[in-house]
Amino acid sequence: MKERKFPVILFSLIFAFLIWASVNLGNQFTISIDVPVKIEHLRADQAIAIPLPKTVRCTVQGTGWQILNTIFSPSLRYIIDFKQLAKKDTLFTYKELNELANISSALHILETFPETVLVRLDNKMTKTVPILPVMNASFRDGFGLVGKVKTSPDSIILTGANSLLHNILYWETNNIMLNDINAPVKTNVMLAESLSFEIARSHSTVSVSFDVQPIAEKTIPDISVEIIQIPGNKKIVLIPPKISIIVRSGVNNIAPLSEKDFSAFIDYKSILLDTSGMISPNIIGPDDVKIVQLNPNKIQYVMRK
Incomplete structure (x- = not known):
């Protein structure tokens, strides 16, 4: 019932x-x-x-x-x-x-x-700007970033009003939060949203990658120091004529390095401006290698007629 x-x-x-x-x-x-x-x-x-x-x-x-x-x-x-x-x-x-x-x-x-709603029109334009990865990362003890953080693609095409795009020099990603990193990283991340939906973007995600290795140091000896832009009728003696450097990078990067991978030079114009008789050479080496010390830090020079 x-x-x-x-x-x-x-x-x-x-x-x-x-x-x-x-x-x-x-x-x-x-x-x-x-x-x-x-x-x-x-x-x-x-x-x-x-x-x-x-x-x-x-x-x-x-x-x-x-x-x-x-x-x-x-x-x-x-x-x-x-x-x-x-x-x-x-x-x-x-x-x-x-x-x-x-x-x-x-x-x-x-x-x-x-x-009220204000409608303002402008000429449409297309602009390509680089992508800037935004990242907060911490590495495991003894590890570190080697080289640059890369994005793929490395740029973005924007379409919108000329006045909106004129001052945009780059486009950021959303913040990437990574902790205790001890290996190479490759991850997809969203691009930062536009403050104006009147800007059209060619894509909304990118791949971000970077190399992570154990960090080590290595001494590179016997790098010859060259004087550049010196007139043909001038002669300068350097004491000592060679230096050694200590470099820091990932273990895989610094293991094969030798003095052939670096160049040291002093600009003759710098000598003319110097009054101390001692000057530090400039060092050029691989982009992903940091020079942490020169030995000696300054070189004595003697000008001969």
Whole structure:
């Protein structure tokens, strides 16, 4: 008997709810609706120069039925038709926003947020900028970064208004957080979001990679020091004529290094400006190797006529 009563009770509750909803939805309500902004007929050589809101929030008043019909309407949107704009800069006020809103005329729009929308147009351009990886990384004791952090692709193509792209010199990735690293890393990461959705990007993710090795030091002896830009009628004696250096890098990098991988030089102009009789040579070596010490740090020079 109880099993037969349950469907009857359920049907009664549903019927009662429908009656209640039908009666109450005829009453007046005030509600806020986010209306999406749609752009139409923007010329191919033009772009929006300042960010437009993605939505306009409208506070409307009407019956429950009218509000529901509006919310679920597939045509609910604010339409900005650039075919009808004669100027590069157009300011839509509260009254004009109401006219642009594709909202049932049975509803009364009480207010909009924002109250005004400025539309500014500019010439469209395309620009390629390098990608800058942003990373917070910590390495296991004895390990470290060897070489540079690389991204693939290493650049991004941006399309948008000339005034928006003019000052963009690079594009960052989202922050990469890595801890206790003791091996080479390769990971995919999202690019930082644009502050303006009017800038189109060629891609939204990149691959970030870098080498990690145990860090070691090595002494490289007998590197000859050369004097550059010296006139043919001048002669300078260096004491000593050779130096040694201590370099630091990954073990795989420094193991094969010899004096042939480095060059040491002193510019003759630096000697002319020097008054101490001692000068430090410049050292050039592989990019991913750090020079931590010169021995000796300064070389004595003697000018002969």
